[in-house]
Amino acid sequence: MxxxxxxNVVTLQLQEEKCTGCGICIEVCPHNVLALTGNxxxxxxxxxCMECGACAKNCAFGAIGVRSGVGCAAAIIIGKMLGTEPSCGCSDGGSSGCC
Amino acid sequence: MVDLEKNRKYWIAGEIETPVGKVAQVSTRLVSGDLLGSWKARWGINRMNYTVSPGLYAVGTPDQNSPVLVTANYKLTFDALRKELSDLAAWILVLDTKGINVWCAAGKGTFGTEELLVRLGKEKLAQVVSHRTLILPQLGAPGVSAHMVMQYSGFRVVYGPVRAGDIKEYIQAGLQKTPKMRAVIFNTYDRLVLTPIELVAAVRPSLMIFGLLFILNSVGIGPFGIVDLYAYIGAVLVGCFLTPLLLPWIPGRAFAWKGYLLGFIWAVLVNTLNGWPGELTYSWLRSIGYLLVLPPTAAFLAMNFTGASTYTSLSGVLKEMRIAVPAIVVSIVSGVVLILVNNLIGS
Structure with a gap:
C-alpha cells in the first residue's frame, strides 16, 4: 500500500537538456519518482518525492535540482527555535522522535 | 584500523590477516545482548551512544576479490546488516556517522562523500581489495556523490538494495537490483517499532503538564482529577501510537489532520464515558474544553511522526505546519481557558 x-508541494526540477540518460537518479530514488523515456x-x-536529494547529489551533470531537507516537523521546530536549518536533533542527544 | 585489543566485543568472532594488518571478523548471528540493545535503543535508552567503532571489518573469510559493503556506525544498523550476511565472505566498511543510521546520517552529510573518502584512505582499502567497487546502501545516496568518490578515489560506488535482507540476493545476482529492492516500504511493523521513541519523547513535556496541574490544584484552580488524567494520556497515546499505527487507513494526507481526527474521536469518547448524550458528570464548558484540547494535542504529536515516516518531504511538512501549528495553538489555548474558567466559576 x-x-x-x-x-503539489515538491520542489523537484529536471533540466532535460542536461540529462544524459545515465539513470543513476532512477537508481537512487526510493519512491520511483523518475523514469527513463528514450534516452x-x-x-x-x-x-x-520526499526531497531527499539523492538524485541531485548523484547527478554528475547537474540536471536535477531540489530543495532537499528533512521532512520532520520536530526538526523544523527545533530549527526555528535555534535559528538554524531544519536538522534532526537526534545526534545532539535530543529526544525528538525523528529518525 | 579497528584496535582489536581495545575493542574486544562479544560480536567479534575472530580476526584475519590482511596486507594492512589484522581485521576483526564479525559474527553474523545476533545474540541476546544485541536484541536487548536494540530494544533499549527503540525505547531511547542509551540510543545516542549505541555505536560500533568505525573501520574495516570482515565477514567470513574475505579475500581481495570479496565485495565491500559500506554502512553506518549505529549498532542497530550494523546488526541489521551483519545478520543478513551468513555464509558470505565480505568486507564491511563502517563510516563514522556519530551513531546515526544510514538514511538520517546521509541527510546530515555524515554518511557522505567526505567521510567515505577519508575512511577509504585510513583503512587503506585499496591495498586490501584488488577490485574498485563499493556497495553502498541505496538510502545513503542523499549524502554521497558517486561521481565525486570515483573522481577522488578511483572507487566506483554502486547503490545496493534499501534493505539489508536483500543483499545476499543482490550480490548473488551480480549486483543486480530488482525494483522491489529499490522501493522504500513503510509497513505496520515498521511503524510499530518507531512508536516507543515517540512515547518516550512525550513523557518529559507530559510530566511538566502534570506538575502544572498539580500546582493549579494546590492554589485552588482545580480540581484536576482522574478524568483529566486519562483524557490527556489517551490523547498522547492517540498521537504517538495509534495514529502512526493506523496511518495509511486514516483519511486525509496531513499527519496533523490524521492525529486530529482520531483525537476528536477520543475526545467524544471521553465525554461519552462521562454521560453524553445524557447528563454529564462535569459541566458542558468542560466537555467543550476537552473537544478543544485533546484533538490538537494528538494532532501535534502525530505531526512529529512525519520525521519517522519514509515519505514526507520538507516542503510538504512546512506547508502542513503553516496551517496546523497556529490552529493547534489557538485550539489548545481556548480549550485551556474554557476549562480554567469553568474551574473558577465552579469553585
Whole structure:
C-alpha cells in the first residue's frame, strides 16, 4: 500500500537538456519518482518525492535540482527555535522522535 | 584500523590477516545482548551512544576479490546488516556517522562523500581489495556523490538494495537490483517499532503538564482529577501510537489532520464515558474544553511522526505546519481557558 503525502508541494526540477540518460537518479530514488523515456529521464510521480536529494547529489551533470531537507516537523521546530536549518536533533542527544 | 585489543566485543568472532594488518571478523548471528540493545535503543535508552567503532571489518573469510559493503556506525544498523550476511565472505566498511543510521546520517552529510573518502584512505582499502567497487546502501545516496568518490578515489560506488535482507540476493545476482529492492516500504511493523521513541519523547513535556496541574490544584484552580488524567494520556497515546499505527487507513494526507481526527474521536469518547448524550458528570464548558484540547494535542504529536515516516518531504511538512501549528495553538489555548474558567466559576 503506497501512502501519499501532500499534493503539489515538491520542489523537484529536471533540466532535460542536461540529462544524459545515465539513470543513476532512477537508481537512487526510493519512491520511483523518475523514469527513463528514450534516452532522457522524466519525472513521472512528483507527489511521491520526499526531497531527499539523492538524485541531485548523484547527478554528475547537474540536471536535477531540489530543495532537499528533512521532512520532520520536530526538526523544523527545533530549527526555528535555534535559528538554524531544519536538522534532526537526534545526534545532539535530543529526544525528538525523528529518525 | 579497528584496535582489536581495545575493542574486544562479544560480536567479534575472530580476526584475519590482511596486507594492512589484522581485521576483526564479525559474527553474523545476533545474540541476546544485541536484541536487548536494540530494544533499549527503540525505547531511547542509551540510543545516542549505541555505536560500533568505525573501520574495516570482515565477514567470513574475505579475500581481495570479496565485495565491500559500506554502512553506518549505529549498532542497530550494523546488526541489521551483519545478520543478513551468513555464509558470505565480505568486507564491511563502517563510516563514522556519530551513531546515526544510514538514511538520517546521509541527510546530515555524515554518511557522505567526505567521510567515505577519508575512511577509504585510513583503512587503506585499496591495498586490501584488488577490485574498485563499493556497495553502498541505496538510502545513503542523499549524502554521497558517486561521481565525486570515483573522481577522488578511483572507487566506483554502486547503490545496493534499501534493505539489508536483500543483499545476499543482490550480490548473488551480480549486483543486480530488482525494483522491489529499490522501493522504500513503510509497513505496520515498521511503524510499530518507531512508536516507543515517540512515547518516550512525550513523557518529559507530559510530566511538566502534570506538575502544572498539580500546582493549579494546590492554589485552588482545580480540581484536576482522574478524568483529566486519562483524557490527556489517551490523547498522547492517540498521537504517538495509534495514529502512526493506523496511518495509511486514516483519511486525509496531513499527519496533523490524521492525529486530529482520531483525537476528536477520543475526545467524544471521553465525554461519552462521562454521560453524553445524557447528563454529564462535569459541566458542558468542560466537555467543550476537552473537544478543544485533546484533538490538537494528538494532532501535534502525530505531526512529529512525519520525521519517522519514509515519505514526507520538507516542503510538504512546512506547508502542513503553516496551517496546523497556529490552529493547534489557538485550539489548545481556548480549550485551556474554557476549562480554567469553568474551574473558577465552579469553585
Amino acid at each position: 503506497k501512502t501519499k503525502y501532500l499534493k 532522457k529521464v522524466r519525472i513521472i510521480d512528483k507527489d511521491s
